[in-house]
Amino acid sequence: MNTLHEGNDKLGAKDQSWGFVKALHPEDRRCMTQRASAIAQGQPYEIKYRLLAADGHYHWFSEQGTPVITAGQIQDWIVSCTPCQKELGSNVLEAPLKVVQESEQRYRSLVIATSQIVWITDATGKVDDIPAWRAYTGQTVAEVQGWSWLSAVHPEDRDRTAQTWNSAVQHKRLYDTEYRIRGADGNYRYFWVRGVPVIAEDGSVREWVGICADIHERKQVEEELKKSEKRYRDLANAMPLIVWTAQPNGKMDYYNQRWFDYTGLTPEQSTDSGWQAIIHPDDLPGCLHRWHHAISTGTFYEIEYRFRHKNGVYRWHLGKAIPVRDTHDQILSWVGTATDIDDRKCFEEVLKESEVRFRSMADNAPVMIWVSGTDTLCYWFNQPWLAFTGQKMEAEVGDGWTQKVHPEDKEACLNTYLKAFAARQRFEMEYRLQRADGEYRWLVNTGVPRFIPGGNFAGYIGSCVDITERKATEEALKHRAEELTYLTKILATTNTALEKRNQELDQFAYVASHDLKAPLRAIANLSQWIEEDIAEQLSAENRHQMDLLRGRVHRLEALIDGLLQYSRVGRIATPAEFISVKALLNEVITMLAPPPEFTIAITEDLPRLRTQKLPLFQVFSNLISNAIKHHNRHDGKIAISATDKGDFYEFTIADDGPGIASAYHDKVFGIFQTLEARDKVENTGVGLAIVKKIVESQGGRIYLVSQEGQGATFCFTWSK
Incomplete structure (x- = not known):
């Protein structure tokens, strides 16, 4: 048996680097492709081909290759090339025994020298001896022979290993498995075990050749990777957003649990382009365009689109994805998320609608409105402002608006604004601003700081009102006041007797309204003194006029009393107490003292309630008094x-x-409203106005039911 031992890098080289390729039969060179494919996949292989011998003839050979693996990586290949039996000629059979022995010795040396456990069994799978196995496990030859080597396999792996090995031997197929082997130190380590049958010319198995490669570190790494993968998946499934991954070509290969919970799709329905079914039809074209662009360019992907929930409702999501690259900047995968932003989108729509509504209201407001940012510069003016100045928005923004401020007012105007701005305080100032027709008009400008939710300062908003007419009125009033002061001085020098009363009149605007009665009483007394002093000179008509004068004075006093009452309604709080309405009415009637022939009927089932006594007393007093006073009988x-x-x-x-x-x-x-002449029936026209104000201040209402000639019914409500 001839043995070749080559490194993985050599076996992966191109065919022309192999010296014997030139000796291959042209029809058999395709087997080199088979070998290259097996080597690329790290798989054992067996091929047959014809080689050109020195005698000029082609002879058949069988080549078998097995990878030598260390720590999960292929380090070497064991390759054997043997002549096929039917092709062995007399010359070959007569080859020197020394060559065969040298080849066998090289093979044995290789087996001993390799760091892996290389083993050989007979055709039935029984072991005669495996020195490397014994060296690692510490077993004896007897403990290795036959199937006894299984005793060094981890108990949890032993039955499976035996079944796998037995099946491979019976079916003459590749033996590939992993199991734990007990070392001489008593510790178990994971090994990757692979064996191939060596097939004889007649198709029978001559022997089995294999290796046991230590992959313990790789298994530990795999376990850590599994744990890491589980942590990643648990984390992804716990996230409140959708997480997905895709292959470099964009094909989806993972979704977290949130995807399935949200969409209601199954894993099968979500494969390939299945995810497109839940994208809103209006959003799908843009989504696909951006996704394909990101895939083709390897750039960041971001889009807002609507996902259909399993209940059929579409909700807005923010989709993002980034490419995951290796050290050579090649895309390994895509990782993406989809975050539900429907509430944010709704809020944005509300804000947008609010902004439109604000601008619409501001543009239709009867005042000039401006808005500035955190840099003190104005960035928006409403239409009334632009119409006033005759400028476009572009000309007014920033500090452009200051160009229309009167030169005499500009410095004070800006100082007031900037000082308030720095302190984040409200301000109010007056200045002149040039109108579109060139006229300077007085404005009162009021500004307040703006703060967004969370308390962050956002700038100022303010309004301006044209007060030119008011300023003119104030100026006129000022001149009028000067005139009145001058007239007062003249009157003071001509009528010292009325000096005190004139001084009281000068204080008219600064004293409480009830002090107005003092000059009125003086007028009434004066008319009485005059009438007494010149009684013989007065005619009956003059006396009647004096009576009318005093009557009007008394009416004015009553009017002042009414106004005082009206102004105090709701401002003077009295403690609440339990009131018997019937007892209260008896007090009112006793005070009013109606004519003896006048009948006032009170129902028996009047309530007792907790309220302020004085307001209710005033209401009943006014209404009953009016009914008596204005009755025609x-x-x-x-x-x-x-x-x-x-x-x-x-x-x-x-x-x-x-x-x-x-x-x-x-x-x-209504206040000051009467149905009869005040001279006919003394009436100030204030009473019912007071009643209405009292009732409404208590949260009630009052109304009248009446027809002319058929009496009047006043109804009012009062809280319990």
């Missing part, structure tokens, strides 16, 4: 009742008086 009737409406009571005050036309039902609740 002295023997009129009033009926008072209450109805429980759940959260509140509805009180009713009905009279049989002249009634009120429907056209005046709302008018009567």
Whole structure:
């Protein structure tokens, strides 16, 4: 038997580097391709071919090759090339025995020298001796012979190993397996074991040749890789987003559990292009275009598209993918994610709609609005501003708007703005801004800082109102005030008797409204003194006019009282207490002292409630007083009742008086509104306005039901 021992690099070389290739029969050179394929795959092989001998004739040879593996890597190849028996001629059979012995010796030396366990068995798979096996396991020859070598195999692997070996021997096929072998130190290590049958010319197995390669470190690495892979998959499956991987050509080969939970697809449905079924039809073309572009260029992939949930609803997702490259920058795979951004997209749509709504409102607002950023510069003005200045947005943004500020106001304007900006404080200032027609107009500019959610400063927003007319009015009022001051001085020198009263009038705008009664009383007294001093000189008409004067003074005092009451409604808080409405009504009626012939009927089932007494007293007092005062008969009737409406009571005050036309039902609740001349019935026109304000301040409502000539019914509600 001739033996060849070549390194893996040599066997992988091109055919023409092998010296004997030239001796191959031209028809058999294709077997070199078979050998190259087996070598590339690390698989044992057997081929037959014809070689040109020195005698000029071709002879058949059988070549067998087996890889020698160390730590999972092919280090060498054992190749044997033997003449086929039917081709052995007399010259070959007479070859010197020394050549055969030398070949056998080289083979034996190779077996001993290799770091792997090389073994040979007979055709039945029984071992005679394996020195390398014994050296590693520490077994004796007797413990190795036959099938006894199995005792060094790990108990968990032993039965499987025996079955695999027995099956290979019976079927004369490649023996390829992995199992753990106990070393002489008692420790088990993983080995990759491969054996091939050596086939005789008659097709029978002459013997088995194989190796045991130590792959323990590789197995440990594989276990670590498995653990790492499991950790990766567990992590990917625990993520709230979809994770996927693809081959360099873009073919999907992995999805995490989130994908299947979300889409409802099975692994089979998700293979190849199955993922495209859940992409929204409107988004699929753009998605595929970007994905193919990323694959062809090896660039980052990012897109927003809609995924169909298993419930049929599409939700927006952000898809991203990056290529994973080796040390030679070749793409090994793609790793991608899909994150649900539907809530963010909805929020963006809301923000967009809000922005449109804000701009629409701002552009239609009756004020000029501006917005600045964190750099103090303005970046937006509404349409009223642009219409006022006659400028386009491009001309106003930044500090362009300052070009229209009056030169005398510009420095103070900017200083006020920048000082407030630095302190993040509200500001208000007045300055003149040039209008489109060239006229400078006074504006009041109010600005407030803007903060986004989270408290970060975003800039300022402000509004401007044209106050030119107001400024003119203020100037006119200023001149008028100067005139009034001058007139006051003149009056003070001509009528010292009224000096004190004039001083009180000068303080009119600065004193409480109830102090207005003092000059009114003075007028009434003065008219009385004048009437008394020149009584003989006054005619009946003059006395009547004096009475009218004093009547109007008293009416004005009543009006002031009414205004004071009206202004105080809801501002003066009194403690709540339990009130018997019936007892309260008795107090009101006693105070009003109606004519004896006037009838006021009170229902018996009036409630007792917890409320402020004074407001309710004022309401009943005004309504009952009005019913008596405006009745067209002295023997009129009033009926008072209450109805429980759940959260509140509805009180009713009905009279049989002249009634009120429907056209005046709302008018009567207005301040200073009366249905009769004030000279006919003393009336300030404030009472019902006070009543309405009190009722509404308590969370209730008041309304009138009446027809002219059929009495009037006032109804109001009051919280329990």
